Amino acid sequence: MRWRVTVLGAVAGLVLAVARCGCLPDGGPDLPPAAAGPQIDGHFPVPSGSPSGAPGTGSGGSPAGEVGAASSTARSDAPGPLPTRGPGRPPHVVRAEEVEGPGHVRRGPAPETGSLPLPITSRRFPDLGFQRHGSVSVGSVADGFLVDGRELPLVGISAAVFPDYRVRGTNWGTDELVELIVTAAESVAAKYPGSVLQVANLAKAGGGALPWSISHKAGRDVDFGFYVVDDLGAQVLLPAMAGLRPPLGEIEVDGRTCRFDPARNWTLVEALLGARGVEVQYVFVADFLIRRMFEHAIASGASLHTLEQLRPVLRQPRGTRSHNDHFHVRVKCSVADRAEGCRDIVAGAEIVPSDDPAWQERVATLIRMLDEEDDPVRQAAAATRLSYLKPRGAGPVLLRFLRRCEDPHCRAGLQALSTLGLRPPPDLLVEVIGRSSDLDTVRTAFLLLRRQKPAVVKLLLPLLADARVLTADRGPYKARLVVRKEACLAVGWVGTLGDGDSIAPVLSDPDPDVRVAALWSLRALSASEVFPDAMAETPPADPVAGWRAWRKSHKDPARNLVESLKGLGYPLRRTRPEPSEARLFVKAILEADHISLNAQRTLNSMFDRKVSVRLEDKADPHWLWNRELSRLKRGGRGKR
Secondary structure, three states: OHHHHHHHHHHHHHHHHHHHHOOOOOOOOOOOOOOOOOOOOOOOEOOOOOOOOOOOOOOOOOOEEOOOOOOOOOOEEOOOOOOOOOOOOOOOOOEHHHHHOOOOOOOOOOOOOOOOOOOOOOOOOOOOOOOOOOOEEEEOOOOOEEEOOEEOOOEOOOEEEOHHHOOOOOOEEOHHHHHHHHHHHHHHHHHOOOOOEEEOOOEOOOOOOEOOEOOOOOOOEEEEOOOEEOOOOOEOOOOOOOOOEOOOOEEEEOOEEEEEOHHHHHHHHHHHHOOOOOOEEEEEOOHHHHHHHHHHHHHOOOOHHHHHOOOOOEEOOEOEOOOOOOEEEEEOOOHHHHOOOEOEEEOOEEEOOOOOHHHHHHHHHHHHHHHHOOOHHHHHHHHHHHHHHOOOOOHHHHHHHHHHOOOOOHHHHHHHHHHOOOOOOHHHHHHHHHHOOOHHHHHHHHHHHOOOOHHHHHHHHHHHHOOOEEEEEOOOOEEEEEHHHHHHHHHHHHOOHHHHHHHHHHHHOOOHHHHHHHHHHHHHHHOOOOOOOHHHHOOOOOHHHHHHHHHHOOOOHHHHHHHHHHHOOOOOOOOOOOHHHHHHHHHHOOOOHHHHHHHHHHHHHHHOOOOOOOOOOOHHHHHHHHHHHHHHHHHOOOOO
């Protein structure tokens, strides 16, 4: 018997090894090389430690652990950099970035959980009279949301949410996903009576971000606990997901050694992959547990060819923490949902189903509504819905809408342009700001202006004299927007050192918020502290004279940045930024805004790149630039 188990284990291991390198024929489509981006199933990648050596702030923080872990082996999600693709990587090893897509990653500390259950997400999905039935998954698993989702019962006959997870409110999914969970659990219970599939997170009502995951936003992801049995073969239920030890998948429960049951878990996988009406895109699980299921499958008569066919779907993704505590299952967009804006991620890219007739018809209908409707409410709704579909060529119709729209409907057009990554003409944005009294419209227009080139400053300068204060009722509080404050911030984002001459007079503004914005802008333009914080509290007598005197001896922002970093303890040896010291500028991304902003711009200029400059989550560009420098070092590429 022992030799038989050994042989089966060797065969299963061979199948796994072959599946990784893609050596067997007819094994499914090749996955292209990794695109730039993050990790895989919505959980944090393997940590490699917090950034060290950078003076000032860091991107560390307490990792976000799973609530109610069953034992010390329960998983603890921890942020950390993701290993990148090295030379010669087999083409069939799925990397994190190939599954989540570029830009969809949280590399800093997870947000606070707050009170449970999680609040319901409220996202605009205006009803335009289109016929639809049931739930709708909008967007991708990493940035989407859920409309009219179905609730999975917390406790059912053959499937139940983990006890420690029932308070979260994360038991919502698409109709297809919830139906899949129930039918797959029933299949296992039919073969092994009394079996209960333990379920962790799906999505929250309405979808959107979860504190524990990067994905799980669009109602198409679910985490399952494993079927675990004792020495007598009876299932043992756990209070939460818990890690199993290789090679057998063992875990201590109440003083007993229990283990992964390959029979029940393989039956679950078969039921998931064989379901009708829904297509499973991925089942992520640790390699040693796949090996155990393959041993069982081979002993039960499964062929090597059958198992090898599963390799694009059933796997442990590279670059993430071992999936030794759960199955992560993702289903593809339904045909109906694709016409509503649902997008799968394949090989690192969101797939816009532009060849789908239903999608094409919906896009054409929405464009006609934007151009021909008389009702501004329906026009704004059409702009919003159009942004979810992400069609190419929607820019002209959205710009026509913006030129004639009125408050508060212009906001929908601006947000659609922002979502589609389009840059409207800056003069149009300034025009919208000038004629709008809607706070959200004006704020969105300013955010779009920050994406423009320095030439836009000449359009922003007149807004420094705009004394309007816009407000909006937010329920428990009232939001406030000061136009000249936003203009100051925008100049700081896109301007040059000389534009500080127009910002300096604003330091005398009677509004302290405007003075703080002016000081921020001067620091951003100069890459230096310039003036102390106290200057924003007490307006100076002649800020223009003070600024000009300082600028006379600090004419080069690049040198200013180097001097600022030296003052913070950075061991820079050059007087200007040099590629040989690029790692120090990457560390500087985690510093104060004016340092971070200029460090990111310097790196883009140094290596002729166009990496997005971000300040709201500095861990993102910090991670991206660390990865980029590693690639440049390996490939010898970059601007010299």
